[in-house]
Amino acid sequence: MSKSSDNLIEIRDLDYSRGSRPIFRGLNVTIRRGEVTAVMGPSGTGKTTLLRLITRQLLPDNGVVLVDGVDIGTLSQTELYRMRQRFGMLFQNGALLTDLSVFENVAFPLREHTRLTNRLIRHVVLTKLHAVGLRGAADMMPRELSGGMARRVALARAMVMDPEILIYDEPFVGLDPISMGVIVRLVRRMNDALGISSILVSHDVQEISTVADCSYLISDGKVAASGSPQELHTATSDLVRQFMHGMADGPVAFHYDAPDYEEQLLGRDAD
Amino acid sequence: MTLVREVYETLVEFVRTFGAFILFFVELLVHTPRAVFGRFRLIVAQVHNTGTLSLVIILVCGLFVGAVLGLQGFANLQRFNAEDTVGTFAAFALVKELGPVITALLFAGRAGTALASEIGLMKATDQLSAMEMMAVNPVSRVVVPRFIGGCISVPFLTAGFSAIGLFGAYLVAVVLLGVDVGAFWQQMQQTLSIKDVEEGIVKSILFGGAASLIAVWEGYNCIPTAEGVGRATTRTVVITAIVVLVVDFMVTATYL
Numbered sequence: 001m002s003k004s005s006d007n008l009i010e011i012r013d014l015d016y017s018r019g020s021r022p023i024f025r026g027l028n029v030t031i032r033r034g035e036v037t038a039v040m041g042p043s044g045t046g047k048t049t050l051l052r053l054i055t056r057q058l059l060p061d062n063g064v065v066l067v068d069g070v071d072i073g074t075l076s077q078t079e080l081y082r083m084r085q086r087f088g089m090l091f092q093n094g095a096l097l098t099d100l101s102v103f104e105n106v107a108f109p110l111r112e113h114t115r116l117t118n119r120l121i122r123h124v125v126l127t128k129l130h131a132v133g134l135r136g137a138a139d140m141m142p143r144e145l146s147g148g149m150a151r152r153v154a155l156a157r158a159m160v161m162d163p164e165i166l167i168y169d170e171p172f173v174g175l176d177p178i179s180m181g182v183i184v185r186l187v188r189r190m191n192d193a194l195g196i197s198s199i200l201v202s203h204d205v206q207e208i209s210t211v212a213d214c215s216y217l218i219s220d221g222k223v224a225a226s227g228s229p230q231e232l233h234t235a236t237s238d239l240v241r242q243f244m245h246g247m248a249d250g251p252v253a254f255h256y257d258a259p260d261y262e263e264q265l266l267g268r269d270a271d
Numbered sequence: 272m273t274l275v276r277e278v279y280e281t282l283v284e285f286v287r288t289f290g291a292f293i294l295f296f297v298e299l300l301v302h303t304p305r306a307v308f309g310r311f312r313l314i315v316a317q318v319h320n321t322g323t324l325s326l327v328i329i330l331v332c333g334l335f336v337g338a339v340l341g342l343q344g345f346a347n348l349q350r351f352n353a354e355d356t357v358g359t360f361a362a363f364a365l366v367k368e369l370g371p372v373i374t375a376l377l378f379a380g381r382a383g384t385a386l387a388s389e390i391g392l393m394k395a396t397d398q399l400s401a402m403e404m405m406a407v408n409p410v411s412r413v414v415v416p417r418f419i420g421g422c423i424s425v426p427f428l429t430a431g432f433s434a435i436g437l438f439g440a441y442l443v444a445v446v447l448l449g450v451d452v453g454a455f456w457q458q459m460q461q462t463l464s465i466k467d468v469e470e471g472i473v474k475s476i477l478f479g480g481a482a483s484l485i486a487v488w489e490g491y492n493c494i495p496t497a498e499g500v501g502r503a504t505t506r507t508v509v510i511t512a513i514v515v516l517v518v519d520f521m522v523t524a525t526y527l
């Protein structure tokens with residue numbers, strides 16, 4: 001297999017700003033087929049933004065996003081929708097449709113895109129709900145679910161069309177240790193058994209090292225480090241060590257850009 | 272200098288918003304035929320939703336508006352010994368003006384705000400993005416059914432308003448104040464032409480379209496925060512009121 005066909009998604013020299021604030025400056029990321037790729041980074045570095053750029057919910061200012069070698073910026077609406085059917089995405093807050101029951105939420109993509117009979121839909125949906133341990137919650141409404149349950153339902157919904165690429169935005173937040181273990185294994189198992197590729201955004205260094213094949217640490221608009229979790233763990237760079245070991249002091253500022261603390265408190269700039 | 276700049280920026284912003292609005296409207300129209308056939312049940316659900324939301328308030332208001340017309344009409348027409356024509360007076364007022372206008376305003380306040388905040392909240396909670404990601408166009412799935420639902424329910428609500436308003440006028444004028452029942456209805460039938468009814472129907476269709484369009488537009492384009500959704504609902508009512516009254520003036524002028 002040639003090298004380029006191993007690369008499912010390539011992000012090249014990507015720039016993106018929100019207003020006048022640059023989020024990414026010359027970002028390069030490659031996501032290989034069949035692997036679990038983790039994206040890590042301090043809060044607010046733009047991990048969610050990156051996922052939105054990969055799926056063209058946002059357009060970059062500069063640079064390209066290639067999916068299977070195709071620049072997704074050039075796709076028409078129809079082609080874009082066809083491409084998105086290959087993706088399943090788990091949003092950070094679940095994003096369940098609040099006017100539909102849990103069952104109908106998971107059934108939603110099937111009803112929209114297939115002509116399956118009700119019996120078949122029922123079968124598929126219950127299987128997926130069972131995989132996330134929520135078959136018993138099929139008749140509940142999203143407002144009756146806890147945050148962690150909602151995220152698991154959203155995960156079932158993301159898998160229901162059997163996508164080739166699964167994108168998870170912080171799937172482990174708010175899960176108890178048991179569900180966490182189940183979901184971690186589910187992510188890994190789906191990736192391997194179904195031959196799909198996964199992109200996983202998480203802060204959870206521990207969990208990432210158990211599931212990811214390759215991870216990117218993003219900071220300050222660029223890739224600060226990349227490689228297998230083991231490589232990152234033993235990396236010597238200050239930044240990587242700071243993040244992987246959770247230290248407050250280091251090259252990554254814990255604080256969002258702000259004026260001098262002392263001056264602001266003493267009110268000298270409040271002329 | 273700054274004033275010039277501000278005016279210029281406001282103007283640019285206005286043109287930009289207007290252009291976006293036109294594009295939104297075109298997209299909505301493009302998706303309408305497919306939605307009518309493919310999402311018929313969603314539309315029915317939205318007619319039910321917007322219609323029943325507003326039904327009670329519209330019937331109650333209609334009854335009292337009609338009753339007031341009966342009172343005012345009787346009191347003023349009596350001075351010219353023309354109290355028999357109070358039915359005609361009420362019918363003209365209701366069918367041509369008050370029915371369509373008040374229904375549209377009440378609809379905006381009751382159902383329009385609900386539509387705007389519902390869509391706005393869906394946006395704020397990433398539900399619209401999630402649909403996009405599932406390759407489902409949110410305009411087609413969320414916006415169009417609500418828009419069509421509103422367009423369908425407003426004319427019926429208007430008819431209900433006018434009908435119960437006439438009943439209210441009848442109660443006050445005939446039952447309470449003793450106007451001759453035959454004169455009340457017959458005068459009305461003789462003077463009210465089909466053209467007057469048509470004017471009311473045209474207005475109710477236009478107002479229904481405008482109120483629904485403004486509500487879905489405001490919801491779909493709100494700033495996706497709690498504050499933004501709140502502002503969208505307020506703007507829905509304010510803008511609908513202005514648009515309805517301006518359009519009312521224009522339609523009335525063309526029917527003279």
Ligand SMILES: Nc1ncnc2c1ncn2[C@@H]1O[C@H](COP(=O)(O)OP(=O)(O)OP(=O)(O)O)[C@@H](O)[C@H]1O
Nearest residue numbers: 018019023041042043044045046047048049050092
């Ligand atoms: N709609 C928006 N308008 C303006 N700025 C935004 C918007 N959304 C996000 N940002 C900015 O973009 C930056 C990246 O946001 P993003 O949500 O991608 O962060 P993240 O890495 O996912 O953080 P977290 O780990 O907390 O989820 C943030 O600093 C935020 O200030």
Ligand SMILES: [Mg+2]
Nearest residue numbers: 047048049092
């Ligand atoms: Mg995020």
